[in-house]
Amino acid sequence: MALGALYAKAAVGAVLPGRGKTLPDREIAREGLTVDLGHLADYARVCGFALTDTLPMTYPHVLAFPLQVELMACRAFPLPLPGLVHVANRITAHRAIRAGEPLDVRVRAERFAAHPKGAQVDLVAAVSVAGEPVWDGRSTYLARGGSAPTGFAGEMPEMSDVDGPASAVWRVEKDTGRRYAAVSGDVNPIHLNPLTARAFGFPRAIAHGMWTAARAVAALQGRVPDAATYEVLFRKPLLLPSAVELVTQPARGGWNLSVRNRRTSAAHLAAQVH
Amino acid sequence: MSNDRLRDFSNTGIAGRLGVPRVPLLRRHEPGRPLLPGPALVSAVGAGRFAKPIGALVEESGQSVVESAGEDKLAAVVLDLTAAASLADLAAAQQILTPAVRKIAPSGRLLVLGPEPAEASTGEAAAVAQALDGLVRSIGKELRAGATANLLVVAADALPAAVDSSVRFFLSARSAYVDGQVVHVGVPVGAPQDPVGMDDPIDPDRPLAGRVAVVTGAARGIGAAIADTLARDGASIVAVDIPAAGENLAKVANRTAGVALQLDITAADAPERLLGHLRERHGGVDLVVHNAGITRDKLLANMDAARWDSVLAVNLAAQLRINDALLTDETVLREAGRIVCVSSQSGIAGNRGQTNYAASKAGIIGMVRAYAPRFAERGATINAVAPGFIETEMTQKMPLGTREAGRRVNSLRQGGLPVDVAETIGWLGQSSSGGVNGQVVRVCGQSILGA
Amino acid sequence: MAAKTRQTRQAAVIGGNRIPFARANGKYARASNLDMLTATLDGLVARYGLAGERLGEVVAGAVLKHSRDFNLTREAVLGSRLAPSTPAYDVQQACGTGLEAAIAVSNKIRLGQIESGVAGGVDTASDAPIAVNEDLRRILVALNGARSASARLKLLGKLRPGQIVPEIPQNSEPRTGLSMGEHAAITAKEWGVSREAQDELAAASHRHLAAAYDRGFFDDLVTPYLGVTRDDNLRPDSSVEKLAKLKPVFGRGEDATMTAGNSTPLTDGSALVLLGSDEWAAEHKLPVLAHFVDAETAAVDYVHGRDGLLTAPVYAVPRLLERNGLTLQDFDFYEIHEAFASTVLATLKAWEDPAFSKERLGLDSPLGSIDRSRLNVNGSSLAAGHPFAATGGRIVASLAKALHEKGSGRGLISICAAGGQGVVAILEAVK
Structure with a gap:
């Protein structure tokens, strides 16, 4: 089922009774996925990566994302998909993945817990090649005002916003959400145009968090080892269009990053890669 | 560059019938063309020392030399009057020039070589020398169809080689617009040159080679x-x-x-x-x-x-x-x-x-x-x-x-x-x-x- | 290293030619890079009597380049009076292009691979290449490769009105999104370069350039083009007072010290130098103005590191001095390219700063100050303008002539370039 249809189904499901109270004990898997080079090129172009036959660190996320949605759109999923906010993301690459390798992708949900502002849940993806784990992803979503049966999941990872001069200024164009939606399949209406975004309480469309995360780590392409962990906290939504600044700072053998509004200096993203 | 519409029009058939005076088309130099397009009359009055080498020059350039005007059009008329010292000599010159100017071809050349008046030994000789000035300038005004008349006034001790480049210039198409001029030629400056008749430059088309x-x-x-x-x-x-x-x-x-x-x-x-x-x-x-x-x-x-x-x-x-x-x-x-x-x-x-x-x-x-x-x-x-x-x-x-x-x-x-x-x-x-x-x-x- | 250099022969700067530089979208608005480069080459050929001559090589380039100019320099040679058997190739190193080309040619001369060569560059900000929108471009490329009518129709169906918006080349760094001016403003702030000092440098540049024109210095360095006889950015009556009235264009608040007057304008123009072995020059009865002694190129991490975009020459010069056993004070002329007045001043401050020299340059003591009366004595980019790839050729020829006039001594060239690069070189008078 196409992601758009899944969103539609989830939107309908959100108002229907019968939602589950706990996480479904379910894992969705796809085996032997191969990366389409044309798609990889489109993704690299939108996110600012150079095109090589090695996958960008953030690329497997778009392979796992449809599976996440499929899981979250299911009636039994305890939180309604529309309105879920991506608040944090953690990627661990164990080694470089070549574009031709057949990838097995498994996605499940875990850590359904209370959050000061509602309830949060992690969608965990694991990518392996012939049984060898090559990539792990953990996306944390928040349902504002939602409730969770289990207790507090604990503090989000501590990350301070990096201060200092900008390494780069990005003029983030207004069609960035549509462009990333086209390569990621994340057609959440809050990213697509101002009208649909307004329906969800945003003054304008906002950039995908994972686009911002990808664009930031792309700026360090060539300076991050193949095996690395990329932790991201999403802060204020990045309204489209915007001028934002990327700040990079070497730290503990890796890098601290932040993306902030050029005018207000409000942080959109804080991250570490090491 | 020339934008002379009258000249162009005057050379059309219509203009001829209308009686518009013809503005001549001047022959101009083109590399590779001979010095003269037709025969030349080369003559002297008295013991002129230039007629012979000039005749040789014309023949060397591929044209025939005649001593008096005949039926053929003349591309050039050269009269060596450097030995003219009397009114009789002047009269002899007129006898040569009168039939000659009738035969001068379009863009033809009349070149007179005369003695230096200041060097004349007698009053008559000086008068004759100076008379050439008026003679040649008047011929210039009478000639038609782009023909020119010029006078070289040559010092008594100048050898033929001294006038070589000047004779070539005034006979050639290079002097198309130089008319009625009197040019004095003396003993060449600098170290004496090899005094052997007319010095033939190696390539008359490139007289400035190496300069x-x-x-x-x-x-x-x-x-x-x-x-x-x-x-x-x-x-x-x-x-x-x-x-x-x-x-x-x-x-x-x-x-x-x-x-x-x-x-x-x-x-x-x-x-x-x-x-x-x-x-x-x-x-x-x-x-x-x-x-x-x-x-x-x-x-x-x-x-x-x-x-x-x-x-x-x-x-x-x-x-x-x-x-x-x-x-x-x-x-x-x-x-x-x-x-x-x-x-x-x-x-x-x-x-x-x-x-x-x-x-x-x-x-x-x-x-x-x-x-x-x-x-x-x-x-x-x-x-x-x-x-x-x-x-x-x-x-x-x-x-x-x-x-x-x-x-x-x-x-x-x-x-x-x-x-x-x-x-x-x-x-x-x-x-x-x-x-x-x-x-x-x-x-x-x-x-x-x-x- | 120095000893090794001496084993090879000398490369001589014989002379140069440039066209007057013109502000963008002005007098040269209709001239292409090829037009200007060819005219400059022909002016050089005329000055040195090289019509029909086969030279060893012509090396030049442009920063803003059309796809049709893939073989720009060779095309210029073919359109010029040089023998068509003269080989040519393009180089491109942003504002370092012209000097890098001169380094390439002089190195080949020193190695004996060629006897003579021409180096330089050209740029037009007026006739800049404008690309179609990236999406449109991709569709057009695919359309070109489509084999069937239905495939083409399908592609045409992807066209959207918004794709007609063209992409105009921007004077900004691809990796930082900041314009050069914005980068320079960061460096100016870091080094506390004052507005007054910048305006003084700019006024001096205009004054020096005007004086050089007036005394005929450029008579054998510049050939007029399209009716322009002098650099049209030159304001002989420029003064600190007039410059002080201009509003800042880069930087923010109190740190905003950079104006249109102390920054170079977008400029169109072209410049070339003639290089050769001493023997070739003698055979052709051509004077040797100076010898091209040595050169160095440095680069800095201006993206994620601490260095400013235009500060690479700060690093290149000490390396060049060390290799040649020289100090910063051993020069009679300093040609420091005035991308911005603040760039020159920050560069000088860095060389004077003990802490910076120790920590960043790894020097026990700083390079020290220069005699400012020897700086850009015949004007520089603030007055002449700065057609990116042409600046190197302008500077090499002008410095060589200044050294020839003086009859002794040496000169230092320092050019900063986009991408955090810097190209520097030493010329020496021929005694």
Whole structure:
């Protein structure tokens, strides 16, 4: 089922009774996925990566994302998909993945817990090649005002916003959400145009968090080892269009990053890669 | 360049039937063409020492020589009157010339060689010598169809070799617009040349081969034509003009495979820079053509100092300073060096609104005459050419009436071309033209102005 | 290293030619890079009497380049009066292009691979290449490769009105999104370069350039083009007072010290130098103005590191001095390219700063100050303008001539370039 249809189904499901109270004990898997080079090129172009036959660190996320949605759109999923906010993301690459390798992708949900502002849940993806784990992803979503049966999941990872001069200024164009939606399949209406975004309480469309995360780590392409962990906290939504600044700072053998509004200096993203 | 519609129209059949006087199409030099397009009459009165070598020259160039006028059209008539000393000799000359002028072909050449009046031993001889002046100038006015008449006044001790380059020039198509001129030829300056008859240059099409020629004001107009013509004749060109004219200057330098030198000749250090360039880049210079000139026309009553000063500075002062530098410097001006200064008909006849310009151009004539003996000591010559009405970008901009009047008031009934000035300079610039020094040669089609 | 250098022969700077530089979208608005480069080459040929001559090599480039100019320099040679048998190739190193080209040619001369060569560059900000929108471009590329009518129709169906918006090349660094001016403003702030000092440098540049023109210094360095006889950015009457009235264009608040007057304008123009072996010059009776002694190129991490975009020459010069056993004070002329007045001043401050020199340059003591009366004595980019790839050729020719006039001594060239690069070189007078 196409992601758009899944969103539609989830939107309908959100108002229907019968939602589950706990996480479904379910894992969705796809085996032997191969990366389409044309798609990889489109993704690299939108996110600012150079095109090589090695996958960008953030690329497997778009392979796992449809599976996440499929899981979250299911009636039994305890939180309604529309309105879920991506608040944090953690990627661990164990080694470089070549574009031709057949990838097995498994996605499940875990850590359904209370959050000061509602309830949060992690969608965990694991990518392996012939049984060898090559990539792990953990996306944390928040349902504002939602409730969770289990207790507090604990503090989000501590990350301070990096201060200092900008390494780069990005003029983030207004069609960035549509462009990333086209390569990621994340057609959440809050990213697509101002009208649909307004329906969800945003003054304008906002950039995908994972686009911002990808664009930031792309700026360090060539300076991050193949095996690395990329932790991201999403802060204020990045309204489209915007001028934002990327700040990079070497730290503990890796890098601290932040993306902030050029005018207000409000942080959109804080991250570490090491 | 020539935009002479009357000349073009007058050569059509309709114009002939309407009785429009024909404006002749002048024969001009093209490399590879023979010296003359037809036979020449070469004769002498008395013991003229030039007729024989000139006859040989004509035959060598591939044309036949006749001693008296017959049925055939004559491409040239050469009469050696250097031995004429009596009125009887003069009468004999008339007997030869009268049938001859009837047979002169279109663009034909009449060239008389006469004795130097100042050297005459008797009053009659002096009178006869001077009579040739009036005779030849009158013939010039009678000849039609582009034919010209000129007089070479030759010093008694000048050998035939001394007149060689001048005879070639006046017989050839190179002298198309030089008419009614009297040129004095003396013993060539510098070390005596091999006195063996007519010295035949190795290649008559490249008489300037191996010579370095500086042309000032070379970016456009007559200066550019001079550069082109001298290069065609074998010279290496150093094209000089003000820095602001550099774009055109580069084009002229490149099409002549020469060198562009952007230099304001009025600058204090201009002579030093010019000579330095010639010394360093070319090992010296053989021919300096002072062509650069400007006009800032205004009636004298309205003349301001700026107009006066700028014209005199460019047209005269700069030439004086460069010539002084060439005389002072021991090495830059090489053996058989030639200086040619471009004067003007205005400098001879004067011109309304051009007091500054005419003064500068007349000044050039005085300078040339004064410097001639000093350059001669160095084995060099200095001469002036004085163009009349030459078809240039400048004359194209004149009002039609002025332009037409300027064009027609001469024996050839047309304006000259820049190349006509250039050809004359090329002749004076040859190493074999050492017998011509301190002369002013008009390139004016025998204009009535100032004559 | 120095000893090794001496084993090879000398490369001589014989002269140069450039066209007057013109402010963008002005007098040269209709001239292409090829037009300007060819005219400049022809002017050089005319000055040195090289019509029909086969030279060893012509090396030049442009920063803003059309796809049709893939063989720009060779095309210029073919359109010029040089022998068509003269080989040519393009280089491109942003504002370092012209100097890097001169390094390439002089190195080949020193190695004996060629006897003579021409180096330089050209740029037009007026006739800049404008690309179609990236999406449109991709569709057009695919359309070109489509084999069937239906495939083409399908592609045409993807066209959207918004794709007609063209992409105009921007004077900004691809990796930082900041314009050069914005980068320079960061460096100016870091080094505390004052507005007054910048304006003084700019006024001096205009004054020096105007004086050089007036004394005929450029008579054999510049050939007019399209009726322009002098750099049209030159304001001979420029003064600190006039410059002080201009509003800042880069930087913020009190740190905003950079104006249109103390920054170079977008400029069109072209410049070349003639290089050769001493023997070749002598054979052609051409004067040797100076010898091209040595050169160094440095680069800095201006993206994620601490260095400013235009500060690479700060690193290049000490390395060049060390290799040649020289100090910063051993020069009679300093040609420091004025991308911005603040760039020159920050560079000088860095060389004077003990802490910076120790920590960043690894020097026990700073390079020290220069005699400012020897800096850009015949004007530089603030007055002449800065057609990116042409600046190197302008500087090499002008410095060589200044050394020739002086008759002794040496000169230092320092050019900063986009991408955090810097190209520096030493010329020496021929005694």
